[in-house]
Amino acid sequence: MSLLAYLVAVWLFVVGIYGVVTSRHLVHLVMCLSVAQASTYVLLLGIGYRKGGQAPIFGDIPTSTPVVDPVVQALALTDVVVGATVSALLLALAVQAHKRFGSVDPDELNALRG
């Protein structure tokens, strides 16, 4: 049970990449990539969690209360933004691919090989 969070992270990572490999639609591929990206959020927040810890905001709670790690949350925030920006760029490329190739099947983009 104590491993569940980490196992879920590993699963999301693996299944996301599997989705990228087998994808037949660029937009679908981007979403699969974001699933794999989500594994890093789960892993980071899982690592920084402390049993019984409060959210790391001393507003209404005294500063002696045990809190969960604020650092992983800062990292996850950055990570969320990075994931979103990459998704946006890839979607822009998918739109262009559709214009140039008339297809969004990654296997039908065939201007380059060898």
Place this chain on the structure above:
Amino acid sequence: MRSFLALAALGVLGAVLVVAVTGLEPFGHYPGPYGDVLAKVVPDERHTGQLVAATVFDYRAFDTLGEEMILFAAVCGCAALLRVLRSEHEEGEGAPARPVPSFAARAMGAALVGPVMVLGAYVVVHGHLTPGGGFSGGVVVAGALLLAYAGGQGLRLRRVGSITLLEGTEALGAAGFLALALAGLIAAGTLLKNFLALGTSGMLLSAGTIPVGNVAVGLEVAGAVALVFAEFLEQALLEDPE
């Protein structure tokens, strides 16, 4: 063939990762020390109880600087990749009009714009006190702009010049955060160093540069997200070259 190869490889990779994560402390036993040290020193040193905001905008502000610039680069990239080429042209006058939203939908949209915008701004300026801050708030503000569009008030983005305005807002936000970083260098001798009075913890105007950073990030994110929305919308309205 390819999926079998991938299945086998990912199976092995997954197994190795499972072995690796068993070496981590069990869930719920954060080992420290980084987060614990911050939890101890932030309330006194930064006059704020929002540890995440203090981490994001002060102790690890350089990461945030990089993150904002990633966002900035991605927006420049989207704008470049989706730029309207000479070979393409906007829908002519005779093109079929897009369906006009019903009056009720437009009224709903218009009525929501103000409150959503206020909510976004509120989230931005309270980032050093409550969860949220520049990033979430900025997206909410961009969402309000999208609502304004859905309400049928902002058609023809390029012609109205709103894209230029959004570009300006985005660049201003990015430049604002950079300026804040440089101000630390000029006023306090070190990049990103706090140079404002820390005030009383819990007040709106406290925690030195943290709320200023939140506002700059909020501006940039709102401009960036709205700009990306606008670029994609414009593409959806373009005719393809045949």
Place this chain on the structure above:
Amino acid sequence: MALASLAVVVPLVTAALLAGTTSLHARRVADVVALTAAAATAGLCLALVTRSSDHAIVAWLGGWRPRGGVALGIDLYAEPLSAGLAGFAALLTVAGLLVAWHQVDTAGHLFHALVLTFLAGMVGFCLSGDLFTAFVFFELMSVSAYALAGFRVEERAPVEGSLSFAVTNSIGSLMLLVGIALIYGRTGALNLAQIGAALGGHSPDALVAVAFALVTCGFFVKAAIVPFHFWMADAYAVAPTSICLLFAGAMSELGLYGVARVYWTAFAGPLGPHAEALRDVLLVLGLATALLGGVMCAAQRHLKRLAAFATVAHMGILLCGIALLSDAGLAGVAVFVVGDGLVKASLFVSVGALEHRRGSVDEAALYGRGRELKALGTVFAIAGLALAALPPFGPFLGRAMIEDAATKEGLGWIAPILVVASALVGGGVLRVVRTVFLGRGAVPPRHPACREAVAEETDLARGRTPSPTIATGTTLLVLGLAWGLVPGLIDAATHAAARFTDHAGYAASVLRGTAASAPAPAGEAPTAAAWLYGLASGVLAVAFALLRTMPEGPLRALHSGRIGDYVAWTAVGAAAIASVFALTLA
């Protein structure tokens, strides 16, 4: 102190200003402003190199110094090798912007803004003393690079190349991030020196080995190490010339720099006892990359892809140098990066000039059509010989130092393999001289990827090559040749490498602020054997250039151009490296 911060911030501020004024259409103003910013960054980095020649410069951003061995904030760490690499990237950026002077479509000032964010990403990555900050700036570099690779969206190939690039490299970044998370879970630290201190003294377990494997794989994707290399030819073949030279001369090298940086600051302590096993794995990967890159390079008919596979081959040679895990090997790598980077950049500029003059990058279509372009042909020929590591030019010196270092470690047998790899690369380039510029010998078959119509990158339709391009290409080549003759270079590089690998000194200067007294070993000039190897690879390259066809086997079919295949190979590589590391290093 402020120098390091400014080296990152100057290009960023300029980028924001340029993007904010993108509708003003003052093209030359944008050119000049961007060039000034890049040159200023280069100046700042070179100032860092000289200032840090005695002891490293550590800048704690926000003024948060470590307390009791725990880093609260983020530091920038400048020493000759890291600042030098950042400065080299900035110099190549200046060259790239000069080549772009006559590029027609820059989408307002977005092109310039992206080039500058790309530069800031590279500089920030080089100077970062924090693992997560390194990741952030790595991403800044990557995101800018995806957009720049696909910049010519009006064509089909750039869109496809940029997609392959972005998808495979995003997966690389994910692996890097998972590795960072695992390390944080073990040490509770992100500062490299603090991670090294926390990991040192414990024997490594599966967690440490796998975390290091994932970080390494993430960097290897960027460095195009086999089997993560597939995206590279696709991305380099489609990017504007101005960007290609930055990709090949700086970005790929940064991937290997990442591996070296992370190993010597954080992992050299715990993994030290297993250095032999690590060396074997890295050597196998390096040699495979060098040979595959060489064979694919020689088999190419598409000139930009040819230059891209030359980059792959040289990444393999560089990895071999790092794999030695010795000061001498790393010194050779540092020398090779600059010499080879300059020559390769000049090769990309020359290919761009040829494309501009003759409207094609297909060797078959260009057969004999370069006879009048004598100057360009000469540049190609000299670049080919230099890339084959013919003495006494820059690439030769670097490779010779790597070979001598290998011999010193009892691994002299890798030298002939490196000779073959260099000779294949040089032979490929020299064959182009034979077919295109001399019009002699067998006509190569057409390449499927060349049928794409080549759009004009510049506004001077098929006329003379723009003079900034000529000047830049020639200067790059001359600098690359002269690099091998710089007096005192070997000693300086060896000293810098010794500083770089001194992990105890690194930790002391970061966590305790003590100026580490670095050992100053003297370098050794290339041995007679290295000179012979250099001559041999030059001769071999000429021989390869005269061959009718090059053996390529089934390798070509593997480079299918399909994103799914590339990602599958990435997964295979990651699975293999992670399991081997888990079995041998833990």
Place this chain on the structure above:
Amino acid sequence: MTFLQATCLVVVALLGTLVVFTRDPLRQAAVTGIFGLGLAALFLAVQAPDVALSQIAIGAIVVPVLVLLAMAKIREHDE
């Protein structure tokens, strides 16, 4: 680990799998939105409200809107 956290984790794993195996992009956009909300719930359950808010902003607003806009462009010729 609390019951809430375990539930969120399992739901997130299932939804992530569902995203990958939903091959129709429009339907997938909807599933992705729900997956994003599931992640946000998980983040709240592990005391990370800041990340949860960002995740809602990204996972429920930005990415689905972008996907729908991209699909609007892509589908216009397939019909």
